[in-house]
Amino acid sequence: xxxxxxxxxxxxxxxxxxxxxxxxxxxxxxxxxxxxxxxxxxxxxxxxxxxxxxxxxxxxxxxxxxxxxxxxxxxxxxxxxxxxxxxxxxxxxxxxxxxxxxxxxxxxxxxxxxxxxxxxxxxxxxxxxxxxxxxxxxxxxxxxxxxxxxxxxxxxxxxxxxxxxxxxxxxxxxxxxxxxxxxxxxxxxxxxxxxxxxxxxxxxxxxxxxxxxxxxxxxxxxxxxxxxxxxxxxxxxxxxxxxxxxxxxxxxxxxxxxxxxxxxxxxxxxxxxxxxxxxxxxxxxxxxxxxxxxxxxxxxxxxxxxxxxxxxxxxxxxxxxxxxxxxxxxxxxxxxxxxxxxxxxxxxxxxxxxxxxxxxxxxxxxxxxxxxxxxxxxxxxxxxxxxxxxxxxxxxxxxx
Numbered sequence: 386x387x388x389x390x391x392x393x394x395x396x397x398x399x400x401x402x403x404x405x406x407x408x409x410x411x412x413x414x415x416x417x418x419x420x421x422x423x424x425x426x427x428x429x430x431x432x433x434x435x436x437x438x439x440x441x442x443x444x445x446x447x448x449x450x451x452x453x454x455x456x457x458x459x460x461x462x463x464x465x466x467x468x469x470x471x472x473x474x475x476x477x478x479x480x481x482x483x484x485x486x487x488x489x490x491x492x493x494x495x496x497x498x499x500x501x502x503x504x505x506x507x508x509x510x511x512x513x514x515x516x517x518x519x520x521x522x523x524x525x526x527x528x529x530x531x532x533x534x535x536x537x538x539x540x541x542x543x544x545x546x547x548x549x550x551x552x553x554x555x556x557x558x559x560x561x562x563x564x565x566x567x568x569x570x571x572x573x574x575x576x577x578x579x580x581x582x583x584x585x586x587x588x589x590x591x592x593x594x595x596x597x598x599x600x601x602x603x604x605x606x607x608x609x610x611x612x613x614x615x616x617x618x619x620x621x622x623x624x625x626x627x628x629x630x631x632x633x634x635x636x637x638x639x640x641x642x643x644x645x646x647x648x649x650x651x652x653x654x655x656x657x658x659x660x661x662x663x664x665x666x667x668x669x670x671x672x673x674x675x676x677x678x679x680x681x682x683x684x685x686x687x688x689x690x691x692x693x694x695x696x697x698x699x700x701x702x703x704x705x706x707x708x709x710x711x712x713x714x715x716x717x718x719x720x721x722x723x724x725x726x727x728x729x730x731x732x733x734x735x736x737x738x739x740x741x742x743x744x745x746x747x748x749x750x751x752x753x754x755x756x757x758x759x760x761x762x763x764x765x766x767x768x769x770x771x772x773x774x775x776x777x778x779x780x781x782x783x784x785x
Contacts, residue, residue, distance in 0.1 A: 394689045401686035401699060404679035408706035411577040414584040415714045422637035427536065430543035434462040434535055435516035439508035440475040440526040441468065446557060446643045447478055450529045455486040459535040463490035463517055467508040471495050475526065501613025502758065502765045510609035513600065521603070523596045523622075529557070529641040530595075537638035538597040548602040548631015549623055551588070552595035553579075556723040558644035563652035568644045568723040570734045572715030578677065579635070580714060588633035591623025595640050598626065605629040614764040616662050616751070639719050653741075658752070660745035665760035674742060679703045680735040707731060 436454055454464050466479045476493065483491045497504075497511040513521060520539060524530070541550045553576055556568030582588065596619065603609065606625035615621045623633045647655075664671040676682075683703035687696035711731050715724040724731075750759050750768065758765040 394691065397689050398686050398695075398699075400676070401682040403676040404682050405702050405706055407581075407677045408577075408679060408710045411581050412706075412710045412713045414580040415577070415710070415718045418580055418583060418635070419637070419718045425637075428540040428543050430540045431460050431536065432520050432539065432542075433518040434459065434520045434522055434539055435512075435518040436462060436464045436522045436524065436535075437509060437512040437516065438464065438466045438524060438526060439505045439512065440466055440479070441473060441504070442526075443474050443478055444527055444643050444645050445559060446529065447475065447526065448481070450527060450643070451478065451482045452485065453529045453531070453534075454524075455482065455489045455491070456532050457530075457535045458532045462535060463492070465492050465494065465512050465515060467494040467497060467512050469496065469504060469508070500610045501615075502756075502767065503613055503615060503618055506609050506613045506615070506618050510613065513603060513609060516600070519600050521598055521600060523598075524640070525594060525642070527643040528554070528594050529643075531638070531640075534595075534638055534640065538595060538636050541634045541636070542597060542599060544632075546630075546632050547634055548605075548626040548629065549591055549596055549598040549633045550636050551591040551597075551619075551623060551633065552636045553592070553639040553719045554594040554642040555639050555719055555721040556644050557641050558723045559646040561646035563647040563649055564644035565723060565727050566730055566734050566737065567652065567656070568721070569715075569727055569730045570738060572719050572721035572724045573711035573728075573731050574734065574738065576719060577710050577714045578674075580718075583635050588635055589624055589627040590620045591626075591633060593619030594642050595636070596622060597636075598622075598631075602626050602629070602631050605631070614766075615666075616758075616760065616765050617666050620666070644723070656737075656741045657744045657747075660741050661748065661751055662760055664745050665749060671745075678735065678739050678742070679707055680732060681739045704732075707735070 438451075438454070451466075466475070468475055476495075479491075479493050483493070492515070494508075494511060494515060497507040499507055500510055501507065509523065520542060522535065522538060538550050538552060541547045554571070556572060558564040558568045579592070606622070606629045611625065612618050612621045627633050680703060683699045686699040690696035690699065708728065708731060711724065711728060715721045716728070750757055751765075752758075757768045759768060760766070
């Protein structure tokens, strides 16, 4: 019996090394990527661009977010906004932006044909049809950019083998624990996984805050209509372009995204909903996340360790390596000011994230507003007897 217990103890201590090794590798991946990209000279490639912005509602930063796209240091571009109906709160703000920037080519489109349950993608399909130019840049309504954004994200498309470019995002969070934890989680945890993927297998997906592509590559992956029933539309867009033969590149240019105040209940609900979506869309990779979570493994190792000093080594190694990867990826790399100010929240995020990971296995259903769906092979399928048109996915869905 004692030998059996020792075997399980040794197995736990061995497995608990996996997330520590992951933190080391993620730190190396971040130093590798940002060192390489910041040394690279930007190509002078500036074709005309159509910026596509599907909207639903406004938040605390909407005016400045919209205006940032009109301040681009770029020779020729248009900005196209789309809403579901003319009663959307974003409509008067877009009209205000049009008045403030009369020199810019700005259009507002109302309504979109329903190709699927994802109303954001339905709007993107219309925006792409209305766009004047071949190069398309897609960003969510809660995204803010710097003045050289278009120059940075469009330049990689000079290579005809590049199918899409995508960007990290920094957080701008209201003074609220739920908003700050979500921002810290993205920049300190999710982006580490993105950099590891970029290093080990190349980018085969995109991040929804910012995607640059072309009409030609959209056509090769079936257009927006092909992903109109997917919730993780950003992932699917990049993944299908990669499957069509296009390289997906990660830009050194990070954008900003808004994290509005929320209750702890609403934070929990939408984090679990998104985690469940990822689990149902990518089950094997989702299971693998267990071995990237250092906090539960460090605590378990400390609990079974045969000596106090061994328990202390595991806990100290977790803290040192976890804060190292958070600082390297989120602060040195992405430049996230929320993480810089709230880095002490990282262990709290890790604890919450593990609980969310476990809770995601509780059901195969997700609910958006009054509509309930089951995810099958990455697609939203409305449950029988529930109106799928009652509510569509929010345009500001979690990206992590």
